[in-house]
Amino acid sequence: MKLTILGSGTLVPSAHRGSSGYVLESRSTKVLLDCGSGSTWKLAHAGINYMEIDHIFFSHLHPDHTGDLVPFLFARKYTEWYPYRGGKDKPLRLWGGEGFIDFFNNLKSAYKEWIVPEGLDIEEIEPGSFDTGDLKITASKVPHIDSSLAYRIDCEGKSIVYSGDTDYSENLIQLSQDVDLLIIECALPDEHKRKGHLTPKEVVKITNECGAKRIVVTHFYPVSDEENVVEQIRKNVAAEVIEARDLLEIEI
Numbered sequence: 001m002k003l004t005i006l007g008s009g010t011l012v013p014s015a016h017r018g019s020s021g022y023v024l025e026s027r028s029t030k031v032l033l034d035c036g037s038g039s040t041w042k043l044a045h046a047g048i049n050y051m052e053i054d055h056i057f058f059s060h061l062h063p064d065h066t067g068d069l070v071p072f073l074f075a076r077k078y079t080e081w082y083p084y085r086g087g088k089d090k091p092l093r094l095w096g097g098e099g100f101i102d103f104f105n106n107l108k109s110a111y112k113e114w115i116v117p118e119g120l121d122i123e124e125i126e127p128g129s130f131d132t133g134d135l136k137i138t139a140s141k142v143p144h145i146d147s148s149l150a151y152r153i154d155c156e157g158k159s160i161v162y163s164g165d166t167d168y169s170e171n172l173i174q175l176s177q178d179v180d181l182l183i184i185e186c187a188l189p190d191e192h193k194r195k196g197h198l199t200p201k202e203v204v205k206i207t208n209e210c211g212a213k214r215i216v217v218t219h220f221y222p223v224s225d226e227e228n229v230v231e232q233i234r235k236n237v238a239a240e241v242i243e244a245r246d247l248l249e250i251e252i
């Protein structure tokens, strides 16, 4: 599988870190994890055809994780006349936690059929496991907002976990046991701890307790870059530590 980072930043406008978005590609499936603002044009930068995305899994509904859903759906719906887009209409499934269907219906009451491409399906996920195509998905509640979910995806004998936004979480440790790649947020340095987000000390604890083989540290507020939180983590974990950068590609 291959992971492409579309956005490694937050809600803070940044010249080099966009809002959250990640693409996971297996041999037969393309998945978006969150779709924060800029994700749609970053797909183009990464050379990934927006028509070939099969699923979008949303960790939660904050705008820095959902802001490009409308442009993405608008592009999926209204470019069928455009001869160079490549790809063909595929089913598109959107997945989110509790309240996701309401959220989508509210968008739809503003944008009407403009954001309903052929083959669109909207699903709410309960914590637990299920299979879709070649993917085994496991969702687990994490402490950020009430409906926040972390996801584990098992496919082709490999595993990844995406923490979304979260505070310190035993659920996340359980979900990430011996995972090949853990995408974990580290929004803020230890001295700027805010409820609902992780700091380097907490990332170290979670990583060492779950036994992840590699971690991608992401969702940096600018102050986290200034204080080089990634180095603080790297010195204290057994796992290989990768600093997320926009458009970085990682083989899993």
Ligand SMILES: [Zn+2]
Pocket (backbone or CB within 6 Å): 010, 011, 020, 062, 064, 065, 165, 219
């Ligand atoms: Zn966020």
Ligand SMILES: [Zn+2]
Pocket (backbone or CB within 6 Å): 060, 062, 144, 165
């Ligand atoms: Zn959030």
